[in-house]
Amino acid sequence: MTPSASAGPVATYDVIVIGGGAAGENAADYAIRGSDRTAALVESGLLGGECSYYACIPSKALLRPLDVAETAANLEGLSTPSLDRAGLLARRDRWVADYQDAGQVRWATGAGLDVVRGHGRLVGDRTVEVFGRSGDVRHLVAREAVVLATGSVPVIPPPLAGVAPWTTREATGVTAVPDRLAIVGGGPAACEAARWMSALGAEVTLLVRHRLLSRFEDFAGDDVADGLRAAGVRVLLDTAVDSAERATDPAAPAGALTLHLDDGADLTVDEVLVAAGRRPNTDDLGLDALDLTAADLQGRTHGGTLPDWLYTVGDVNGEALLTHWGKHQARMVGRRIAARAEGRPAPEELPAPVPTVVFTSPQVAAVGLTSREAAAHGLAVRLLDVDYTSAAGASLLRDDAHGQVRLVVDAATDVLLGATFVGPEVAEQLHAATIAITAGLDLATLRRAVPSYPTASEVWLRLLEQ
Template structure:
């Protein structure tokens, strides 16, 4: 860090947002050089994923998965979950919200961590707090992520409902819960809340299916599983209003006051102890002082495949650009972005695939850690046909030696979407136990444009669940 002569501290690269995407962008931009980087974070270094999303949610889901496997394995006995132990293990993964280890990592990479809220106040210039000015020699990267969106339903915000941060960091288990939404966060939250002892759980879903962005069979299987666990799922639900007489900010993950009454059209009043709102995310860009020309209609920064905005010195990675709201995709973009910044700083040409983020275009993998798991990559059959791609599909139940050995109640389904013209995958979806471990093979086949005829020679090991690949190929003979 140096002084620019104008009172501003000077760095080669300034990154706003200390989550996984920001960390990776800073690290890659200065790797193997004497360049300097500042990482600005107003909360905890490590970001949403580390403390309020990916890590705590998966820590809450895994015990229920293990218990389910044990209960469906003859010769193995299993009692109920020890909720206190489950929550303690979750807290160990979030470091009890202590980010000192993340700061130590940044220090080890030569990255300066700066605490505070930042806004862009000029060309390559960032102001932190009221008066601390920073200037970037090469690049400013926006990696501020998103925040939970709460609809304008009458009375909902005043009721102080739980958002995803409360659900992942719960400190007490409500007896009755309403989950508003039918997407990934809603399905995962409902899964662990039931596992942890919620007695009455109702999902209030505006649409006609869970996980509507996936192949229809995926949401259908998750809905059946949740109902088997005791959930009530209301599809086509019109939430007209919410009332809570004694709403109190009792802290993240604690019940926020007295009972909540939900007015759902055509239903008896729904009375619960807590409401979880899982209706999407909104970009955290409003306070950055960005020129409106840089943002799309939803408030996301628009970038090219180098992750550059209309201002060549300004980049955006992760949720802030709205291209794919997933931690692994944000980190992927950040790696590309960091390499682009480094190459430009050193005067090197941007030649080669590593300098373009192309996986965002129809090659995004995702795992929904519900029960059953849902993993998918690429596009669905409907998306392909809507785009005018001539496709054929192959579907089979996951019923191989590996799945029957995994647990007695194993139930799964798989679907491939195949481009007829090239005989390559454009989409794949799996639903079943631990199918998150199947999706990377599909991702490699899709990204590598491997013809299905060649996949006959990618022999799955026996007896594994991966043998479903053979069943899929056989179904197409």
Template sequence: MTDQWDVIVVGGGPPGENAASYAIQGSSRTAAIVEKELVGGECSYWACMPSKALLRPVDVVDAANALTGVRGATLDVAGVLKRRDQFTHNHDDSSQVGWANSVGIDVVRGRGRITGPRELTVTGTDGTERTIRANHAVVLATGTTAAVPPVPGLREALPWTSRDATNLHEVPSKVAVIGGGVVACEAAVWLRALGAEVVMLVRGDALLGRSEPFASALVAERFAELGIDVRFNVSVERVSRKSPADTGEGRVHGGPVDLVAGGETLVVAEVVVAAGRVPATGDLGLDALGLSLKNGFVEVDDHLTVPGHDWLYAVGDITGRALLTHMGKYQARIAGTVIGARAEGRPLDGPRYRDVADHDMVPQVAFCDPQVASVGLTEAAARQRGIDVETVEYDLGNVAGASLQRDGYKGRAGLVIDRTSDVLVGATFVGPDVAELVHAATIAVVGKVPVSTLWHAVPSYPTVSEIWLRLLEARGEDSS
């Protein structure tokens, strides 16, 4: 194998794969991905895919039991875990490597570290080192890792992180989940559905604290119905574990765990730490370039180029812009396109060469129960930016399509509207299966579609998308 390519990408997750593919497509350029674990990255094996594979059966059973005439569905825990393993290919990345090779991307196994302009040293699993060079560009796509708060005794207790929770091979009898964000809420849902008693220890006063307040409230209400014990304004003070043991990913890591939180001692079989992510930049050799990182994240311009180094790019979580796989892939498509244009001496004219969406137009979904799908700014965030906004909300349970989906459908939707321009700057949907609603809102936000125009986007009946009409009616606009 050569030691020189036109483009070298460090990190083989979806953003890294996209960056490499877009940088060479339709050309004779060469590319390599340097990956220290599995090609396909966190998303494919430890995050998006296994978590959604665990949540979907839970959704289906819940939906069935909410329909008169269908009730009685149950989860087969072993079957659910087997299906999850099918989606992660039992951590075999040969199909991903095969795809990379089929589009002209080589895979270099090992840990990559920058040692000079367009130069990296790769340390293999056997400790041997190899120097490789890029003719045009190096792309950093190493993502983030789970943060473990500096709580006395916590790290020594060998707690589960998100990797263990998504790849669980045994269901603990009782679990304490530290955190109240997306990862914490999703894990709480499937752990409870699979039979664990779940206690959530949340430092703040709301679940999904960056969401609209009505979304946080509905999720908390549903968690109470599910029997998930959520404790707000609680900090874990110390942790101790009897006989901690590295029993393997997704297996209970030893004996009972004692947690002192809010002055109370809680005894559980396992602890899941879901308290945020930290950028995987510590061993990339960025000090050799004199880069100053912002809280460990690599700053980039809207071409995804690292300022002062026109050959160096960063995409995905490592940029700190939006820690979401789909946004990392979006950034990677832009970076790859920019690399190709620069390699061919073409100008970077037009929006395709710029990251636009990361400027207040990010869509995301928390696949908990209920789902929370949103795009753009919340009301609070919009007001912080000085935007004069108005909001409108509507009960999704009063939409015919939603009530047909399940008996007693509970949900809510809200829009954030810029009064000056009369366009949406944010939207939030909460309820079962609302994830598919967010793309229409994303188009409206990114396209700056006037609210008056949305009146003429007629929703099919009876579908949940009729919520758009109900929201406009609730605002009190006429159809002119």
């Protein structure tokens, strides 16, 4: 389809990316870098996307000072720092550039990308229609490729849809801390938000349908639940919301709402945060113009039922809703587009494990298969378990340090299949495990890697001694 002149101005690029978050930025950059190819980055919001302003960056800006304060409180010889609520929120604001994207735009322009402001949707073969902020409409046509990088949006359970709940955007961007906050969900986003909202002074109740961090090893969720309770969070497992209503009584506290729980109890709070999962954002993306559905995008970056010029990266394909995984996909897709444009063979793309970190107290870091996933795949495995503090370096991190580490090992080959770490600062342990699984290393090879003393990485030695 070629748009008519009356449909608005037409611009042609080699590559068009719909969605200017981290994944979209990387796909556009890698597709044209070192060449004279052109690329347009279409974005209706802030360039840099969800992670930069409403998720990863602001949440970690809020959580890191809590880590430092807890460590100081649990190291003999140090005084416990006091929390400065205004200072903590000011730190968050600096890290999100006060919700301005001028810096991201400078980067994009410097990388040779044209930033096109507006909502982009497919309208035909290699053609994207962009509805601008001022109501203008323009069309972009791609010579080589169109990349979909529109991310994901929160899933709001029907019982809460009518009470204007918070999502993670309101939680990371909080300015007025509610006295009483309910959080619905038991995944990483819910657990992290419970931690910083409690530290900011909210009375937090976490409502979890089954158990915390259900996709991780069971001990991870148990330890995080203990940590949240120790921080003053009320954790209700096996609990769901049947219905909800906001107060209409003028005498009621501003914003007060009542949650009717499935056990018959009522919970009255000032706000409710829904962190119960996300879904790929395919809303008004124009898939029907190509006879595609959202299901056609799932689990693939290219090929299948997709036209050969259409690619996906990041949350929109549902493979793993993590910023670093979206950026990984974007680098691969960008290289593939570049190779095709230059008549070169596409670079080899080997499978890679997905690492995940939960910035709770204790931290959780995991990569590869859990013991439950290995069993579901019918794999015979050995589990190597040790206390995190069996390594002197881990015990030195905090006087109250504790945690657990598990390796999932193929029983026949001794190859590492998965690893889970729970404890202070275990996020920095994860990449070694990711490298080992990516490389297909066995235990004999890992034993040759000597950890320094006294570091927390000596936990690997304790595991391999088994």
